[in-house]
Amino acid sequence: MFHRVLHVLSQRPSRTGSGVTLDSIVRCADERGWEQHAVVGTPHDESRPTVGGLHSSRIHPLVFGTETFPLGLAGMSDVMPYPSRRFSSFSPEEVDEYVRAWTAHVRDVLADTQPNVIHSHHVWLLSSLLRDLAPDVPIVTHCHGTGLRQMELCPHLAERVVRGCARNDAFCVLHEEHARRLEAVLGISRDRIHVVGAGYREDIFRTGRRSDERTDGRSDGVEGMALVYAGKFSHAKGLPSLLDALELLEPRFPDLVLHVAGDGSGDEAEGLRSRMTRMASRVQMHGMLDQAGLAALLERSQAFVLPSMYEGLPLVLVEAAACGCDLVATALPGVVQDLAPTLGDRLTLVPLPPMRSIDVPEEDALPGFARDLAEALADTLTRPRRSEPPDLERFRWSAVASRVERVWRSLIA
DSSP: OOOEEEEEOSSOSSSSHHHHHHHHHHHHHHHTTOEEEEEEEEETTSOOOOOTTOOGGGEEEEEESSSSSOOOOBOSSSSOSSOOBOGGGOOHHHHHHHHHHHHHHHHHHHHHHOOSEEEEESSSHHHHHHHHHOTTSOEEEEOOSHHHHHHHHOHHHHHHHHHHHTTSSEEEESSHHHHHHHHHHHTOOGGGEEEOOOOBOTTTSOSOOOTTOOSSSOOOOOOSEEEEEESOSOTTTTHHHHHHHHHHHTTTOTTEEEEEEOOOOSHHHHHHHHHHHHTTTTEEEEESOOHHHHHHHHHTOSEEEEOOSOOSOOTHHHHHHHTTOEEEEEOOHHIIIIIHHHHGGGEEEEOOOOEEETTEEOGGGHHHHHHHHHHHHHHHHHSOOOSSOOOOGGGBHHHHHHHHHHHHHHHHO
């Protein structure tokens, strides 16, 4: 039977983990014969968005920052890799405006597309509206963890999110820790929550790439001993502590260069950018790289580091392992429970510092964390580099999409 799915994402596609998930699931579902449409948010000054190879007529953006809808597009994290509003900065009137705009937009798209199932991303405001807009359509909501964080940052919005999202039919989560938290926060039964994981592009992230395999026509500039960080310019990502660790390592590794792939906006990001600029002899900033560009950088680097204080399931570790990198990461629940068993001794874990909140460490614990991080990096950089990546079969997007598709079909049946 021919089925239609409507994907719903409240922010820009492709630029974050949830956007990559959307893009990848769309590509896989297309190969399986699903008719698909996508609702996304986009700023007024960006060209028409793309999603997983869908024809432009099947992508339905709500455009923010226009004369008729001047509200700025908000991101699911408080620090995004591009300019965005914070939900915590919305006035009550702006929240109402945000909800009204999405309500009208999604209602129109539903009337045009008549989906058999809706797959929304993030346990947050937009997902909380869907049951009222589509009372007879099965709704699957994909939890990436950031919605749970926003409930802490915006407690005044949490009740309406919980009330609305708890009525959705099923939830996809990245790992068991998310499942437990979601069950408790929404007050729903565990059988409505499905652990689907997240995936990586095995056609892009792999060993043996030729040095000229780039999509942007530039050299990646990797010389000597190379360490890679990929992510937002953010304190929650542990980037300040990584720069502290790099300074601690300088006497032992004078040729070590940290390659930073990513970007950020706001005062926090600007402060980190300024510090990295002053460290230009030890830090090379590459800006936002597409996946092929990141893969080319990883394939010619010794190690990848993710010192983050909070993540869902950081598949960038899998991508780096697929490219032959050794790995250093904080001992986050998703890393310990879902990635470490597969990554094995290629991965070195660093204990998290004592935390003040879910992604804010205690200030006086940071010097010790930087020292622990430096030691883990030193151990990793001095061991022989492994020639073969681990077996990453279950992290391929095709495997993840199959698990998601089973949820869709169970609801349609």
